[in-house]
Amino acid sequence: MMTKEIIEKDLIDLRKAMALIIYGVYEKERIKKENKYPYSPRLKHGMDMFFRLALKYDNSFDLRTAYETAFIRNYAMKPVSEWFENWNAIILSKIKENSYYYLDALVEDTGSNTYHISEATEDYLNLLESDLIAGLDQKIIYEKLIKLDQEDYVKVRKFIIENPIADLKDLRKFKMGKSDLVVEIINSAYEGFDYGHYVCPRCGWTIKEINGIYKCQNQDCTKSNFSFEKLELIEEYNDKLRLKRGVMKYIADPGKLELEIFNYCKEKKVDCFLWPDMDSFDILLEFKNGKKWAVDAKAVKQPEALRESIANDYIFPEVVKNHDKSFYVIPDSYYDERKDYLTVINRTLNILYGENYSERVECIRLKDLKSLIRKEI
Structure with a gap:
């Protein structure tokens, strides 16, 4: 019998x-790069929990496929929504x-019975800010950035973007x-690259x-509608450095929206x-009429993922209290x-902020913000 209590417990387990x-597929990828046998106890534990729930809720589930190779083929290589x-x-x-339901395939087939983690997996891990990815480039850079004073923080982050x-x-x-810390951050953020880029x-x-x-660093780039024949080859690559992929993907690329608003x-x-x-939010707007707006730019593709992030944000509620208007x-x-x-995000904001502050915080599009700014001035 499926009682409400049982379902809630199973949802937590799921x-x-x-x-x-x-985490497990990421861990396997990391171990594989170290030329070690890619065994992940996290993946094994997660699969065992998933198989137990599938056996309970999926009448078509075949217990004979409850092993890692079949899981990668039947589940991890398909959009998560198809698992259910x-x-x-x-x-x-x-x-x-739950935001995980809307993820694309966790891994991508590279042929010869091999695979690598997808951008969906990377993005989800980054959003969770898990300790498992604390060593990624963008985490290292961000931890150093927040040690700077406000002026240098803005200069360095803006330069990177x-x-x-x-x-x-x-x-x-530049x-x-x-300071030595600024030099260290720039040196850590950039890397060389070879011919053919x-x-x-x-x-x-x-x-x-x-x-x-x-x-490129983002699948949106590959999907963009531009002519590859007109791409500009980087001839003098020995005289240039590029941002490391993690820094580009999680600091510089989302930062373009922040700078566009600014x-x-x-x-x-x-x-x-x-x-x-120090980044309690992205942009402070001060109008001549004395009003102050707080803007947090969010380059998160899935609203369900942003909804979870907002629900766990303990800084922005204080921002909302101290500004006339606040916007995601x-x-x-x-x-x-x-x-x-x-709709997904604003419904959540109404629940989180209640009657006292719900009218002062809203999720809007970039063009909506520009329109509101024009009206305010």
């Missing part, structure tokens, strides 16, 4: 199982409330006269053909400040892909 599975196609409708309706590929002379010029017209990082497919405010003669109070701002393209995006 969430744990999914986290262990996602035959699950009981009652628990499925609850599963759909604006320079996905940098000339050696420009890097030397580091000149800066082009400038990505979408994000400005490097893009290269691998097995007939042009690869530059628009400057254009409209609105006083604005980047990452106030998403790229227009995310709304175009998911017309219910704003």
Whole structure:
């Protein structure tokens, strides 16, 4: 008998199982790069929990396929939503409330019975800010950034966002006269690259053909509608460095939305400040009428993932209390892909903030924010 209490307990176990599975495939990839046998106890534990629940809720589940190779083929290489196609409708309706349900395939087939983790896996891990990925490039850089004073923090972060590929002379010029920590951050953020890379017209990082497919730091770049024949080959690659992939993907690329908002405010003669109070939010707007707005730009594709992030954000509620208006701002393209995006987030905000503050915080599109700024000035 499926009581409400049993279903709630199983949903908690499923969430744990999914986290262990996602961490596990990442762990296998990391171990594989160290030329060790890629065994992950987390993946094994997560699969065992998942198989127990599948046996309970999926009438089509075949226990003979409850081993790792079959799991990779039958589950990890498919969008997560397809894992639950035959699950009981009652628990499925609850599963759909979780961000993991909307992930693409966790791993991608590279041929010869090998695979590598997908961007969906990387993005989910980054959003969770798990200790398992604490060693990734962007985590190392961010931990150093927050040790800077406010002025240097803004200068360094802005430089990184604006320079996905940098000339050696420009890097030397920027580091000149800066503190040892600033120099250390820049040195840690950039790396060399070899011949055959082009400038990505979408994000400005490097893009290269691998097995007939042009690869950049983000699958959105590959999917962008531009002519590969017109790509600019980086000839003088020995005189340039690029951001490390993790820094580009999780700091510089999302930061483009932040700078677009900042530059628009400057254009409209609105006083604005980047990452106030060491990034408690992204942009502070101060209008001539005395009103203050707080803006947090969110380049998170799935609203369910952003919903979970917002629910665990203990800083922004204080920001909301201290400003006339506060906004989570998403790229227009995310709304175009998911017309219910704003509804999903604003419903959550209404629950989290209640009657006292719900009218002062909202999730909107970039073009909505620009329209509101024009009206306010």
